[in-house]
Structures are given as C-alpha cells and as structure tokens.
Amino acid sequence: MRSFVRVLLGAALVFAGTSHLTFARRDFRAQVPDFVPLDTDTTVLASGVAEIGLGSALLFTPRRRRRTVGTIAALFFTVIFPGNLSQWVNRRDAFGLDSDEKRVARLFGQPLLIWAALWSTRGSASAGR
Template sequence: MTAPTSLPRPVGRLLLGAFLVVAGVAHVVARQEFHAQVPSWFPVDADVTVLVSGAVELALGAAVLLAPRARRPLVGWLVAGLFVAVFPGNVAQYVEGVDAFGLDSDGARLTRLFFQPLLVLWALWSTGAWPRQRDEEGRA
C-alpha cells in the first residue's frame, strides 16, 4: 500500500529535483567554489571530484523529476545517500576553514552542517521513500 499523495510532497519532490539539477550545473560553471568542499586528504583530484559529483547530481536531479512513481522511493534513497556521502566534504570545509559560497566564517560553515540532515529527510520524504520503507517492513 502506498502512502496517500498530497500537494506538498510532489511540490517538494519537484523542488528537490530542480535543486539537484541547478547544483549539478553549478559544479561545472563555478568549479572553483566547489573545490572548497573537497577535503585536502581526498585521494582524487579536486576538479575531477567536482565534475563527477556534479554529473551525479544532474543524473539524480533528472531521476527525481522524471522517475515513474514506483521508482521514486529508490531514487529518494540514492539522493539521501548522496547527501550523506558529501557530508565529509562539508565537515572538511569547516575544519579546514575554507571560504566558499559566502561561507566565510567558522560560524557560517558550522551552521551549514546542521542543514545536511534536513536534506536527507527532504529526499526521503518528498520521494515517498521513507513511508514506503515503513509500509514494506510492516508487511514482512
């Protein structure tokens, strides 16, 4: 049984998809800014990392926007996984004190870290991933 659809969830999904597509394009257009999020210890070249992560965001953004209803929960879990995977880069930006995207103070960089769990929740909620997972576990 799928969760009932209400207007906020589809709007949230469309906004999430658009956010990811814009972020993916920004990875190409403003690559230097995104270098700030690649930890100094990361073993892959910063430019390659930024371009690959941008391509992943573009692909996932398109999937969020275009996936058939039955596939949306899977896409939601993948997007949530992306947000978890990039979190160490956000932490590194804070720890290493690298300025980018207007985050020019430790306080601003620290505050940003608290928004990452909200992105994960947004991905799971707007795609119906969380309610579907709960429904499937209840039937097992």
Template structure:
C-alpha cells in the first residue's frame, strides 16, 4: 500500500511540476504570496517550484534508499508552500477552479493530507 501511495505521489508531483512550467504558470501565480513577489518575480517562483516538484517526484522513484529523507523534504515543501494557499484564500484569488471561498478553504484543509501522505508513504515498512 505504501509503495502504491508513494508512486502515486511521485506521479502527482511530476505532473504538478510540469504544469508549473507549461500550461499552469499563470494559474499558479495566484498562489504566490505578495511578499514573495516583492523579492522575486512571481513567474520565477512558479518556475522554480515546478522544477523542485519534478525533482522531488522523480527522486521518490529513482532514489529508493533516500525515500525517508525525501519524504521529510517533501512534507517540508508542502508546509513551505502553505502560506501561498492561505493568501490565495484570504485575498480571494481565483485559480484552478478555486473560485469561491468554500473551494479555497477545502484546498487549505487538503494540505495536511499532503504532508501526511508524503511522510507516511516514505516511511520504512515495519517488520514483524
């Protein structure tokens, strides 16, 4: 079960990362906090995070001996991008069909699930 969850997460990360780089760039900019945009161009943040997502997703598959460390890094990544999701909700920014307060709030509630998914799916399987 963990292996399936890990592979699904890896695929989702690669897909999300590629979408950051191509068709979803404008949509993802809605999630970049304004303060970050003052330090760095919002498009550059989206591109950089897309590259990181592709690397993390691919690493989950090609670096099996590092999966526990990668799980912690991925969980930390999900925590690090959470302020952008909060700002999208607080400032009522539409993006990816998140066009109501309720949809944006549900998206916020899903973030802890991603953190748990990253952590749980990369833990070593307990041996009996």
C-alpha cells in the first residue's frame, strides 16, 4: 500500500507540475500569496518545475533514499500551504474553488499530502528488522 500511495503521489505531482507550465497556469497564479517577492508567473513556473522534480523523485528514487525524498516532499507541501490560505483569504476563484466553503475544505487536504509523503516513503516497522 505504501508503494501505491508513493507512486500515486509522485504521478500526481508530475501532473500538477506539468499543469503549472501549461493549461492550469492561470489557476495556479490565483494561489500565489501577495508576500512572495517573485513575479507571480515566475513563482508558478518555478513551483511547477519543483513539483515535476519531486514527483519524479518519488517515482524513481532508490529505496534507500526515499525517506529523504519523502521528507523534502512533505516540506514542499508545508511551504506551499500559504498559497492555499491566500486563495481562501483573498477569495480567489481557481480550480472550481468558487466559494469560501470549498476553499476552506481544500485547506484540510494539505495535511493529508504531507502525511502521504512521509508515510509512503517509510518502510513498515518490521522492515528494519
């Protein structure tokens, strides 16, 4: 199950990163907080490249390095959380999140991504024995 979640998360990150660079670029711009010092489009492109890299690493990194990749992915999900908050606070519509209720509900997904990145890249308790 851990491998399935890791592969699913990796594929989702590659897809999301690709969408940053192509068809969903405008929607991702709605999530960039005002305090980010970079140009909004540059931020979207950079985060897209990071997501493609992280997703690829989750898919292809050898087992002995997966824990490190999972930690980096969890940190990435933590760092981008202010974008979700910004979308809610500033009432920016994107990705079908066109109400406060939908934007708030999305906030609860981020901890699940953090958990998935960590859980899926750690072996079971009996694996180290």
